[in-house]
Every structure is written in C-alpha cells, then in structure tokens.
Amino acid sequence: MPRTERERRKLLTRTSRSLGMLFTGASVAALVMANLDDPVRVLPGLTLMVLTGVSYYVLGDSRSPVWPVTTFVIALAALAAFLLPSPPITDVPTTSAVTFFASTAIPSLIPTLAATPRLLWLVLPGYVPVVALATAATWWSDRSAFVIASVVVGWLALVVCSVWLSGSVRRAFTGMARLGRAHAAERLSSEVEAQRRHGARLLHDTVLATLTLLAHSGIGVNPDALRNQAEEDARLLRQLRLGGTPMPRSSGGYTLEPVEAGDLGHTLESVKQRFGRMGLQVAWHGSGQILLPSHVLDAFLLSLSECLENVRRHAQVGTADVTISEDDVSVRAMVTDTGVGFDLENVDIGRLGLAESVIARIRDVGGKVRLFSSPGAGTTVVLEVPK
Numbered sequence: 001m002p003r004t005e006r007e008r009r010k011l012l013t014r015t016s017r018s019l020g021m022l023f024t025g026a027s028v029a030a031l032v033m034a035n036l037d038d039p040v041r042v043l044p045g046l047t048l049m050v051l052t053g054v055s056y057y058v059l060g061d062s063r064s065p066v067w068p069v070t071t072f073v074i075a076l077a078a079l080a081a082f083l084l085p086s087p088p089i090t091d092v093p094t095t096s097a098v099t100f101f102a103s104t105a106i107p108s109l110i111p112t113l114a115a116t117p118r119l120l121w122l123v124l125p126g127y128v129p130v131v132a133l134a135t136a137a138t139w140w141s142d143r144s145a146f147v148i149a150s151v152v153v154g155w156l157a158l159v160v161c162s163v164w165l166s167g168s169v170r171r172a173f174t175g176m177a178r179l180g181r182a183h184a185a186e187r188l189s190s191e192v193e194a195q196r197r198h199g200a201r202l203l204h205d206t207v208l209a210t211l212t213l214l215a216h217s218g219i220g221v222n223p224d225a226l227r228n229q230a231e232e233d234a235r236l237l238r239q240l241r242l243g244g245t246p247m248p249r250s251s252g253g254y255t256l257e258p259v260e261a262g263d264l265g266h267t268l269e270s271v272k273q274r275f276g277r278m279g280l281q282v283a284w285h286g287s288g289q290i291l292l293p294s295h296v297l298d299a300f301l302l303s304l305s306e307c308l309e310n311v312r313r314h315a316q317v318g319t320a321d322v323t324i325s326e327d328d329v330s331v332r333a334m335v336t337d338t339g340v341g342f343d344l345e346n347v348d349i350g351r352l353g354l355a356e357s358v359i360a361r362i363r364d365v366g367g368k369v370r371l372f373s374s375p376g377a378g379t380t381v382v383l384e385v386p387k
Contacts, residue, residue, distance in 0.1 A: 004173035011169055012115040019058030019158075020071070020108035022051035027101035034093030041085045042094065048078035051102060059112070061125070068112050075106045076129055082137035083188045085133055095141040101149070102134035103154025110155075114162035128156050191277055268324070271305055280312040286324035292387065299365040300331065300385045306357040307335040313381065315339025330367075330384050338378040344371065358383070 028049050035042050056072040082089060084096055089196060109126075112120045131151045138147050198212045234254045272282045292300060304322070311320045317339040358381070367385035 001007070004177055008166070008169045008173055009115040012111045012166060013062075014060045015165065016068075016108050016110075016112040017056050019111070020056030021053050022107060023105035023108055024049060024056060024101065027097055027105055028053070028096035030100060031094065034091065034097055039078075040144075042082070044084060045078050045081035048074055048081055049105075052078055056108070068109055072106070072109060072126065073103075076133060079106075079130065079133035079137055083133070083386070088140040089138055090141045092141065092143070095138045095143050095147070096133060098137055099147045099150045103131045104158075106130055107155045110158045111162040111165065114166040117166070120159075120163070123159055127151070130155075163190050188277070188279070195313050210262075260344065267353040268322075271301065271308070275303075275308050275312065278312060279318060280308060281319045283319065283321045284307060284324070285321065290324070290326055292331060292385070296365045296367075296385050296387075299361045299367070300333070300383065301382055302360045303369075304333050304335065306354075307383070310354075311335070311337045311339065311379075315341075326387070328387075330386050333383045335381045336378065336382070337380075341373045341375050341377050341379050343375055344373055354381075 028046065031046055031049070032039065032040055039046070044320060052071060052075045055067065055074055060069040063206040079098070079102060089098070107123075107127075107130075110120075113122055131148060134151055135144050135145050138144065138216050206360055268284060272284060275282050308320055308322075311317070311333055315337045317337055319337070321334075321336045323336070325334075354369070354371070362385060365385055367383065369384075370382040371379070372382075373379040
C-alpha cells in the first residue's frame with residue numbers, strides 16, 4: 001500500500017476515534033446528569049457506553065478490522081441495555097442522552113469505513129439496528145419521531161462529512177506527492193547542471209589548458225613542468241571517473257588525492273554519490289576499510305563503476321547492491337541487481353561492454369571476473385583482485 005494511502009487511512013481512523021470519544025463522553029455526561037437521583041437504574045447502559053469510548057480509543061491505533069466491529073457491537077449492547085430499566089425510560093433528559101449517543105457516537109465509525117470506499121454500503125445495515133434499538137429504548141417517552149429524525153440526520157451528516165473528508169485527504173496527499181516528485185526532479189536537474197558547469201570549469205582550467213600547450217608544441221614552457229602538469233591532469237581525470245570532486249586551491253590548480261595507495265571506503269562513497277546523482281541508488285555492504293595498490297585500486301573501482309553503469313543503463317531498476325569482502329590474498333566485490341537479466345548462452349559477452357572495461361581490466365592486474373544472470377532474475381557480477 002502506498003505511503004500516502006496508509007496516512008489517509010490513519011487520519012480517517014483517528015478521526016473516528018476523536019469523534020467517537022468526544023460524542024460518547026458527552027452522552028455519558030448527559031446520562032449521569034439526568035440520573036443523579038437514581039444512577040443504578042441506567043448503570044448497565046452507562047457501563048457499556050464507557051466501554052464504547054474505550055473501544056474507540058483502541059480503534060485509533062489499531063489496523064485490525066476487529067475493532068470497528070467490536071466497537072459497533074458494544075454500542076448496540078449499550079442501546080439494548082436501555083430496554084431493561086424498570087420503569088421504562090420516559091424522562092426527556094435520559095431520552096435525549098440515548099438519542100445523542102445513537103445519532104452521533106455510533107456513526108462516528110463511518111470515517112473508518114470511508115477509508116475503504118467499498119465498505120460504505122455497511123452504513124445502511126448498520127443504521128437499521130441502531131434506529132430500531134434507540135426507538136425501542138425511548139418508546140415510552142412518546143418522542144419516537146424525534147429519536148428517528150435525530151438518528152437519520154446524525155448518520156446522514158457523518159456520511160457526507162466522511163466522504164468529503166476522505167476525498168479531500170486523498171486529493172491533498174496526491175497533490176503533495178506530485179509536488180514532491182516535481183521538487184525532486186527540479187533538484188536533480190539543478191544538481192546535474194551545477195555538476196556539468198563545475199566539470200566544464202575544471203577541465204578548462206587544467207586539461208584543456210595543457211592540451212592547448214601541446215598543440216603549440218609547448219613553446220615557452222619547460223618540458224619537465226609540462227610533464228608534471230600532464231601527470232596532474234591524469235590524476236584529475238582519474239578522480240573524476242571515480243566520482244570524486246576535486247576542489248580548486250588556486251587558478252588552474254586542484255587538490256587531488258595521493259595515488260600511491262587508496263582507501264577503498266572513501267572512494268566507494270564517491271562512486272555511490274556519483275551514481276546517486278544519476279538516479280541509481282547503490283547499497284553498500286561489507287567493509288570498505290581496505291588498502292590496495294594504486295594500479296589495482298584503479299582497475300577494481302573502474303570495473304566496479306562500469307558494472308554499476310550497466311545496471312543503470314540496462315537493468316531497468318533504480319537500485320543495486322554492492323558487497324565488498326576480503327581474505328588474506330584478495331578483495332572481492334559482488335554487484336547485484338534485480339533487473340531484467342539476460343541469457344548468458346545467447347548473448348555475446350564481448351558486446352556487453354564487459355570485455356575490455358571490466359574483464360580485461362581486472363585480468364590485467366591478476367584478478368578474475370564471474371558473471372551470473374538469467375532472464376527476469378537480475379544479474380550478479382563478481383570482481384576479484386589480489387591485494
């Protein structure tokens with residue numbers, strides 16, 4: 001069930017609780033005031049009315065269909081109890097208290113029914129025993145017409161209000177959900193545009209400037225300085241591919257991570273953020289506090305990124321799981337998705353973007369790749385590299 005639908009049902013159920021407790025409490029107070037001289041005469045009905053209020057309280061926090069039925073049965077028993085007093089009820093205050101209970105407290109269950117529109121037809125069969133018992137309990141007061149009219153008006157008013165409230169809440173939640181989706185789309189668009197502009201400035205300040213010098217044969221620039229700048233640019237491109245966000249320290253200069261050894265956990269977080277910006281939510285499992293030699297880490301993370309890129313492009317799902325594990329000699333990453341999958345026997349692996357970007361890259365550092373997939377059952381890729 002969608003979250004908005006659950007919230008709508010919760011709101012309507014708690015509306016029933018609030019109205020039920022309020023009207024039941026008012027009915028109990030009116031009944032007590034009307035029988036201060038002889039409360040024992042109405043004690044059974046009064047007790048059951050109090051139990052009805054308690055049942056309404058439990059109803060507000062319960063998702064079980066048992067409690068609406070229980071509340072209704074207790075309320076009917078309370079009305080039936082007013083058939084027992086001897087002599088019968090004839091005074092106007094007691095009659096009014098019973099009528100108020102039947103016309104307001106009992107139909108307070110209707111908002112709960114309105115949470116599931118197909119159950120609203122239960123209002124009519126529920127109304128019949130209520131009006132019958134209320135009329136019978138007050139028959140000797142000669143106010144039967146007033147009792148019937150009051151119950152009809154009370155139930156009709158609560159049906160109309162419940163239907164209106166249910167529809168209004170649904171429209172409000174639908175509108176909020178639509179607004180939330182629009183805000184998320186706008187935010188994603190803004191972040192992508194900001195990232196694009198940041199990347200364009202970064203490349204203009206560094207790589208493009210170096211390429212311009214090379215195009216002019218490096219005239220006026222020391223060869224060693226040009227070589228160092230090219231190395232810096234290579235490190236910059238590496239960070240960008242792994243999802244990093246180098247920060248400018250001066251015009252044309254950026255703070256880069258050392259490449260002698262890499263902390264796997266820190267870089268995995270960059271990869272996760274990169275794919276999150278592109279709409280793929282990656283759940284990481286296992287330990288990321290693993291150090292690998294620079295060339296092994298590069299191959300491992302670039303292959304892992306390519307696997308996630310394949311999930312984003314081809315799996316037709318918005319989530320993926322990556323599990324990192326290690327032993328004394330190797331580090332493994334298992335990339336799993338629950339997407340459309342494919343038949344390994346009928347697909348040329350070399351055409352999947354895996355041959356060079358994943359398999360060859362991992363084999364070049366002494367690792368191995370295993371692939372598992374079947375149509376409709378998702379895909380799992382296991383990458384293993386030596387420490």
